[in-house]
Amino acid sequence: xxxxxxxxxxxxxxxxxxxxxxxxxxxxxxxxxxxxxxxxxxxxxxxxxxxxxxxxxxxxxxxxxxxxxxxxxxxxxxxxxxxxxxxxxxxxxxxxxxxxxxxxxxxxxxxxxxxxxxxxxxxxxxxxxxxxxxxxxxxxxxxxxxxxxxxxxxxxxxxxxxxxxxxxxxxxxxxxxxxxxxxxxxxxxxxxxxxxxxxxxxxxxxxxxxxxxxxxxxxxxxxxxxxxxxxxxxxxxxxxxxxxxxxxxxxxxxxxxxxxxxxxxxxxxxxxxxxxxxxxxxxxxxxxxxxxxxxxxxxxxxxxxxxxxxxxxxxxxxxxxxxxxxxxxxxxxxxxxxxxxxxxxxxxxxxxxxxxxxxxxxxxxxxxxxxxxxxxxxxxxxxxxxxx
Amino acid sequence: xxxxxxxxxxxxxxxxxxxxxxxxxxxxxxxxxxxxxxxxxxxxxxxxxxxxxxxxxxxxxxxxxxx
Ligand SMILES: [Zn+2]
Numbered sequence: 001x002x003x004x005x006x007x008x009x010x011x012x013x014x015x016x017x018x019x020x021x022x023x024x025x026x027x028x029x030x031x032x033x034x035x036x037x038x039x040x041x042x043x044x045x046x047x048x049x050x051x052x053x054x055x056x057x058x059x060x061x062x063x064x065x066x067x068x069x070x071x072x073x074x075x076x077x078x079x080x081x082x083x084x085x086x087x088x089x090x091x092x093x094x095x096x097x098x099x100x101x102x103x104x105x106x107x108x109x110x111x112x113x114x115x116x117x118x119x120x121x122x123x124x125x126x127x128x129x130x131x132x133x134x135x136x137x138x139x140x141x142x143x144x145x146x147x148x149x150x151x152x153x154x155x156x157x158x159x160x161x162x163x164x165x166x167x168x169x170x171x172x173x174x175x176x177x178x179x180x181x182x183x184x185x186x187x188x189x190x191x192x193x194x195x196x197x198x199x200x201x202x203x204x205x206x207x208x209x210x211x212x213x214x215x216x217x218x219x220x221x222x223x224x225x226x227x228x229x230x231x232x233x234x235x236x237x238x239x240x241x242x243x244x245x246x247x248x249x250x251x252x253x254x255x256x257x258x259x260x261x262x263x264x265x266x267x268x269x270x271x272x273x274x275x276x277x278x279x280x281x282x283x284x285x286x287x288x289x290x291x292x293x294x295x296x297x298x299x300x301x302x303x304x305x306x307x308x309x310x311x312x313x314x315x316x317x318x319x320x321x322x323x324x325x326x327x328x329x330x331x332x333x334x335x336x337x338x339x340x341x342x343x344x345x346x347x348x349x350x351x352x353x354x355x356x357x358x359x360x361x362x363x364x365x366x367x368x369x370x371x372x373x374x375x376x377x378x379x380x381x382x383x384x385x386x387x388x
Numbered sequence: 389x390x391x392x393x394x395x396x397x398x399x400x401x402x403x404x405x406x407x408x409x410x411x412x413x414x415x416x417x418x419x420x421x422x423x424x425x426x427x428x429x430x431x432x433x434x435x436x437x438x439x440x441x442x443x444x445x446x447x448x449x450x451x452x453x454x455x
Contacts, residue, residue, distance in 0.1 A: 007396040017437040164437070171451050181444045182453055255453065 005180055008280045009317065010056025010079050013176060017050050017161045026162045030104035030112040034096045036089060038105050038113065041262040044225060045085055046105065046114050048261060048277075050161030052176045055280045060087045062120040062156035070132045073272070080315040082272040083264060084133065087116070088151040094121050097155070112162045119157035126150065134266055136298050142228075143265050143295075169224060172238055174257040179219065180282040186252055188216035192285040192321065193278030195293070196222045197263065199232045199240040199379060201351040201371045206326040206335040207287050208249075214321070217253055219283050220245065224258040227387045230357060234258075236385040240375050247374070267292065267299035268307035272316070279318040287321045327351065328369035360385055 008014075018026055038046070048054050056079060061069065064076035066084050075081045087105075097103050101118045130137050130144040139145050166173040174182070183191050192211035196204065212218045220241050224234045238258070245254040259277065264270050270293035275286040292304035300306075305322040313319075324337040327350040331343040341348070349369040359366050361384075366376045379385045448454045 011396040011399065015436050015439065019434060019437050022435050160435075174448075174453075177439055178444050178448060181441065182448055185445075185448075185454055 005184060005282050006279055006284045006318065008052065008055040008176065009276045012056050013180075013280065014049070014052040014055040014058050015177075016058060016159050017164050022160075023162045023164070026115050026160060027112050029102075030106070030115065030162070033102055033104040033115070035104045035106050036087075036093055036116075037108060038087065039108070041226060042087060042105075043107060043113055044260045044262060046159055047161060047164070049085065049159050050114065050164075053259070053277055053280055054085065055176070057081075057085055059119070059158035060116065060156045061085050061154075063122040063154075064120075066122070066124070066154065066156070070129050073269070080272070080311065081276070082133075082269040083266065084129065086154045086156070089121075089153050089155050090151045091153065093151070094153045094155065097121070103155075114162055115160040116155070117158040117160070118155060121153055121155050123153055133269055134298065135268075138298070141265065141295060141298055142263070169234070169238060169258055172242075172256065172258045173260065174255075174281075176280045176282065179255065179257060182255060183217060183219075183282045186217060190215040190284045191217040191219050191282060192287060193219045193221055193275075193281065193283035193318075194287050195274045195278070196220065196241075197227070197231065197237070198353070199236055199371075199385070200244055200375060201356060201366075202328055202335050202369065203326040203351045205244070205248075205372070206337075207289060207323050210323060211285065211287055211321060212249070212253060215285050217255065218249070219278065219281060220254060220256040221259050221278060221281065222256075223263060224260050225262060227263070229387055231387045233385055233387055236379055236382070240378050243374060243378060248372075263293075265293060265295035267294040268303045271304035271307060272311070275316060275318050275320060279316075283318060285319045285321055287323055289323050290325050325350070330369075357386065 049057050049059060056075075061084060066086060068074050068076050069081050069084050073080060073082050097118050099118055099120065103116045103118055104112050105114045105116055106112055126147045127137055130141075130147050134141055134143045136144060139148055192215040194208055194211065198204065208218055208220070222237045222241065224237070227234075241256045245256045264273070266273070271288050274293065275288070278286045288305050288308070290301050290305070291299070294304070305320075308316065308320045308322070324339055326335050326337045327348040328334070329336040329341045329343055329348050331347045332341050349367065351370045356366050356371060360376075360379055363380060365373070365380065445454070
C-alpha cells in the first residue's frame with residue numbers, strides 16, 4: 001500500500017499528463033489556438049508540474065498564489081511553497097488571450113508542449129520579487145537577472161501536458177510515480193535525497209554515506225539543464241554517478257535519476273524547493289549542506305539550513321539532514337568534518353571546486369584525497385568535461 | 389490495471405476508521421485503494437495518462453532499475 005511511503009506535498013500526487021489519445025486531440029486543436037512560444041527552461045517547469053514533481057501545483061501560478069508565495073512562502077491555501085512558478089508574457093501576447101481561454105504553449109521548433117487553461121493575467125514588481133525570493137536586487141545574481149529581463153505580465157492557469165518526451169537522458173529520467181514504485185519495490189521505508197549539479201568528489205560522497213547509514217536508500221537526483229560556463233557537462237555528471245551507483249555503493253541501495261530543471265541559485269528558498277521536490281519523488285529525508293544552492297556571497301554559509309528552523313515539521317513533511325562540509329584529514333586518515341576532527345587546517349585537504357576544475361582542464365589528475373581516482377579517470381576520458 | 393496513488397497517513401487512518409466501524413471489508417488496504425481509485429478516475433475521466441503499475445514496472449525493468 002502506497003501510504004507507507006511519505007505522502008507527496010499537499011497530499012496529492014499531481015498528474016496533468018494527457019493520455020496519448022487526448023494528447024493527439026489537443027495537438028490537433030492547438031493549430032487553431034493562440035500560440036505562445038516558451039523556452040527550454042519554461043518547458044522543464046511545465047513538464048515538472050504535469051508529472052507531479054512540483055505537487056501540489058497543477059499549473060502556473062495565479063495571482064493569489066504568486067503574491068503569497070513571494071511574500072510569505074505559502075500558496076494561497078496555506079501550503080508551504082518557496083519559489084514562484086510563472087509564465088511571463090508580453091502586452092501583445094496578453095492581448096490575444098483572456099481568462100477561460102485555452103492557449104497552446106509551443107517550443108521554438110513549433111512543437112506543441114502543453115495546453116494552458118488561462119487563469120489570471122497580472123502584473124508584478126520584479127524588484128519586490130527578487131528582494132523577497134533571492135534576498136537581493138543585484139543583477140549579477142543569475143536569478144535576479146532572469147526576473148529583470150522577464151516580460152511585463154504573468155499568466156497563470158492549469159496545464160495539460162501534450163509532449164511527455166523525456167529526451168535527453170530519458171533512461172535516467174524517472175517520474176515521481178516511478179521512483180515511488182521503485183523505492184517500494186526495493187522495500188525502502190526511508191529514502192534520503194541528494195541534490196547535486198556536480199560530478200562527485202569525496203565530500204559529496206561523505207554526505208551520501210551519512211545519508212545511507214541513516215536511511216534504507218539513497219536517491220541521487222542531479223539537476224540537468226542550462227548551466228554556467230565551467231560547470232560539469234550533464235553527461236559527465238550522469239556517467240560519474242552511474243559509476244558510483246553501480247560500482248561503489250552497495251547493490252540496490254542507490255537510485256540515480258535526473259531532475260531536468262532550471263537553476264534558481266536562490267539559496268535558502270531553493271533548499272525548501274529542492275526538499276519538496278524530493279519529497280514528491282518519495283524521499284523521507286533530504287540533505288542540506290552548507291551553502292546549498294547558493295551563488296556568489298549572497299547567502300550566509302548556514303542560511304539554507306537555518307531557514308528550516310522556522311518551518312514546522314508538518315509543513316515541510318520531509319526530514320532535513322543539515323550536514324557540515326567535509327575534508328580529507330591526513331592525520332585522521334579519513335574524511336572528517338569540523339565536528340569530528342581536531343587537527344590543524346594544514347592537515348586537512350578540503351575539496352575545492354576551482355582546484356578540481358583547473359586540474360581537469362589542464363588534463364592533470366585530481367589528488368585522490370579530493371576525488372576518487374576512478375571518477376577522475378572518467379572525467380579525463382573526454383576532451384573537456386566542462387560546459388564551454 | 390492498478391492506479392498508483394498516494395494519500396496522507398491521516399486520511400488513510402480516517403478511512404480505515406470509518407471502514408472498521410462499518411465492518412465488512414476483509415482487506416482494508418485493498419478496499420481503501422479501490423475506493424480512492426474510483427474517486428480519482430471519476431474525477432479525471434480518463435483524460436490523463438493512466439497510472440499503470442505494469443507499465444511502470446516494464447519501463448523500470450527495461451532501463452535496468454529493477455531485475
Ligand atoms: Zn583530523
